[in-house]
Amino acid sequence: MTETNSLSHTDVCIVGAGPGGMLLSYLLNQQGISTTLIERQPHLHKSFRGELLNTDGEAILKKHGLFTHIQELGALPLEQIQYWEEGNILHTIDPDLNKGERHVGIHVPQDHLLEAIMAQTDNVGPLHQTRFNTVMTGLLRDKDRSIAGIHVRQNGVPAYIKASVIVGADGRYSAVRKHAGLMPEIRKHGYDLLWARIPAPAGWEPAVRMASMDGQQLALFSQYGGYVQIGWNIPEGGYAKLREQPFAPFVGKLVAAFPCLADSVAAHIQNWSDFVLLSVESSYSARWAMDNVVLIGDAAHTMTPTGAFGLNAALEDADILSDLLIQMAKDDFRSVDALQQLQDIRGTKVQQQLARQIEMESSFQQRYESFR
Ligand SMILES: Cc1cc2nc3c(=O)[nH]c(=O)nc-3n(C[C@H](O)[C@H](O)[C@H](O)COP(=O)(O)OP(=O)(O)OC[C@H]3O[C@@H](n4cnc5c(N)ncnc54)[C@H](O)[C@@H]3O)c2cc1C
Numbered sequence: 001m002t003e004t005n006s007l008s009h010t011d012v013c014i015v016g017a018g019p020g021g022m023l024l025s026y027l028l029n030q031q032g033i034s035t036t037l038i039e040r041q042p043h044l045h046k047s048f049r050g051e052l053l054n055t056d057g058e059a060i061l062k063k064h065g066l067f068t069h070i071q072e073l074g075a076l077p078l079e080q081i082q083y084w085e086e087g088n089i090l091h092t093i094d095p096d097l098n099k100g101e102r103h104v105g106i107h108v109p110q111d112h113l114l115e116a117i118m119a120q121t122d123n124v125g126p127l128h129q130t131r132f133n134t135v136m137t138g139l140l141r142d143k144d145r146s147i148a149g150i151h152v153r154q155n156g157v158p159a160y161i162k163a164s165v166i167v168g169a170d171g172r173y174s175a176v177r178k179h180a181g182l183m184p185e186i187r188k189h190g191y192d193l194l195w196a197r198i199p200a201p202a203g204w205e206p207a208v209r210m211a212s213m214d215g216q217q218l219a220l221f222s223q224y225g226g227y228v229q230i231g232w233n234i235p236e237g238g239y240a241k242l243r244e245q246p247f248a249p250f251v252g253k254l255v256a257a258f259p260c261l262a263d264s265v266a267a268h269i270q271n272w273s274d275f276v277l278l279s280v281e282s283s284y285s286a287r288w289a290m291d292n293v294v295l296i297g298d299a300a301h302t303m304t305p306t307g308a309f310g311l312n313a314a315l316e317d318a319d320i321l322s323d324l325l326i327q328m329a330k331d332d333f334r335s336v337d338a339l340q341q342l343q344d345i346r347g348t349k350v351q352q353q354l355a356r357q358i359e360m361e362s363s364f365q366q367r368y369e370s371f372r
Pocket of ligand 1: 039049278296313314
């Protein structure tokens with residue numbers, strides 16, 4: 001099939017309607033910069049994703065007047081971090097009131113976050129297009145080999161989008177990153193993660209609950225809407241072997257640590273397929289920008305779920321990049337070197353967070369035992 005279909009000509013083409021891409025589109029439209037946001041999925045509803053907002057992410061959403069719209073759809077502040085053993089609380093960590101903290105994280109369902117930002121973007125006016133079922137397949141190059149946009153398949157049909165700047169907000173397996181040759185260094189962390197979501201029992205207080213299972217971390221996150229998200233670390237590559245073992249004793253350990261979950265676990269976690277496996281890795285791209293292409297969020301730096309940094313880091317990147325692009329718009333995006341500044345501004349903090357994750361992961365068991 002020949003590719004004759006030009007979908008749009010836009011200032012900024014953003015690949016990926018996750019938290020980073022969605023926020024960036026909103027911030028640019030507000031300043032009169034046109035965007036085309038493409039998303040490979042048919043809608044905003046995703047599988048398991050980072051949904052815990054920390055104070056950094058909260059501050060950005062408040063700064064841009066978005067937080068109240070998200071709250072209207074529903075969000076749940078978590079009151080405490082608790083360390084548990086066999087039905088008893090060993091230790092608690094409260095918000096640091098001296099630092100102005102009022103929670104230890106806010107659970108925001110992914111669709112509430114994305115829908116609220118998209119609704120506000122629609123309110124700004126006609127400067128944006130969001131195209132679902134549209135997957136980026138390559139970079140569009142002019143005759144002189146300069147990058148003029150991207151190739152896509154929309155509903156399976158080849159097409160292209162012309163743009164002055166291309167933003168890869170397309171997550172941990174970024175196609176923009178691959179086509180721009182901005183390859184990351186990937187790091188394994190020695191564990192994989194089993195996820196499950198079950199209804200919370202009556203009276204379940206909103207908190208993060210941690211326990212140790214065979215030396216690995218088990219974390220429970222209270223969720224808006226009356227759910228508990230379970231994140232259970234298992235040895236890296238160990239799931240196939242685990243599945244050879246009987247299921248009941250495995251899940252029995254969860255119930256032993258949190259007896260009040262017994263009924264919900266019995267009703268909703270009945271076999272291995274009630275868990276979703278996440279292969280855990282982090283990555284960091286040595287360069288986040290090349291010519292008129294720039295990466296944000298997981299595309300530039302994938303984090304592990306530890307410490308719940310990833311979603312918030314994507315929002316921070318979008319916030320900073322919007323400032324740079326607003327400046328660049330003044331000379332019609334000719335000063336593309338300015339895109340390098342995103343990494344100059346954000347790189348150190350991101351690398352500190354990646355190092356903090358490794359430190360938190362390696363010290364978990366020792367910390368847990370100190371509470372006994
Ligand atoms: C299991 C799990 C739990 C986590 N828990 C937390 C947490 O509690 N708190 C936290 O802060 N972070 C957490 N994270 C991390 C967080 O989810 C990510 O850091 C965050 O979603 C990154 O946002 P993003 O916008 O960069 O990318 P993403 O959210 O990954 O969005 C990228 C988007 O790009 C789309 N896309 C991909 N390729 C293409 C293509 N070729 N063309 C078009 N579209 C494309 C994808 O469909 C997706 O919608 C967790 C991650 C995982 C996997």
